[in-house]
Amino acid sequence: MTTIMAFLETALQNKYCLLPNCPLLFLSPEAICLRSFTRACFSSTNMSRTISAAFARGLKCPDLGLPSVLLKFFVFRLLNRPLNRYAVEKCDLKPGHCVLDVGSGLGIGIHYALKRVAPRTISYLRFNPPARVFGPQWLARLGLVPLKVSTSLDKDGIVHGLDTSVAMIRLSRSRLKSFIRSERVILHNSSVQNIPLQTASVDACFHVDSFYFWPSLVEALEEVLRVLRPGGVVVTAFAPHHLNRFTQWGWMRYARPDILAYAMALESVGFCDVEWIKNDPLAPTGVQCIRAHKPPLKLLT
Incomplete structure (x- = not known):
């Protein structure tokens, strides 16, 4: 500077023939x-x-400007990668589960979730390159074989990605296009306060570096509670030392990184078994998470 x-x-000085440190008295307006x-x-x-x-x-709200490009590389890819991996691990996902990633960004968390809920699809696309371009039933589309009503891949789960940034949706769509064609990934350009999913349709929900920007924690978590199935889990992972550093740099001026308020909001909207995991030996260095469950249905006796 x-x-x-x-x-x-x-x-x-060259334009106005000024001397260095010339007093204002001798300068033109x-x-x-x-x-x-x-x-x-x-x-x-x-x-x-x-x-x-x-x-x-x-x-x-990332866009295609230079600050967002730098953030995508240093924050979303490098710093958030271990957070997404840890959050997915804490969801305890199984093949066939339906998962929601709030604030999906570049789709890093979606990739980790797919490995757990859609292993058949990942294996099939890995060894079948034409299917990455034309979809799993590419032979049927070419008229070489009959179209199958159902396949073994239908037993795999689905990952929904939710983000308010149009730029992030476009980037993640290009990165996940083979899984989108296989109908294993569905992206939504919407806010967490208006999730375009049916009630009790999701087994797990996770988010990383997202809830700080929610306009209302209560309204957002009520919507997450609505789409979760009974017994479903919600997980968020974060690194307090990163949040403190970003706050010192002024990067969180449009955010509210109040972790305690988030945990209290979980209980206030009806989540149960809220736990703040701080010293997990399996967690990346300095990473913590908060996990909660939607109460299961009580059978009438």
């Missing part, structure tokens, strides 16, 4: 305005505020 200011100051504008825009304080605000907006 100092280099930019020095360059612009030199340009101003136009030169005074330009010098003030230069110092105001490119001072280290103002520039850092502008940059931190751009990163804060990129965290809340």
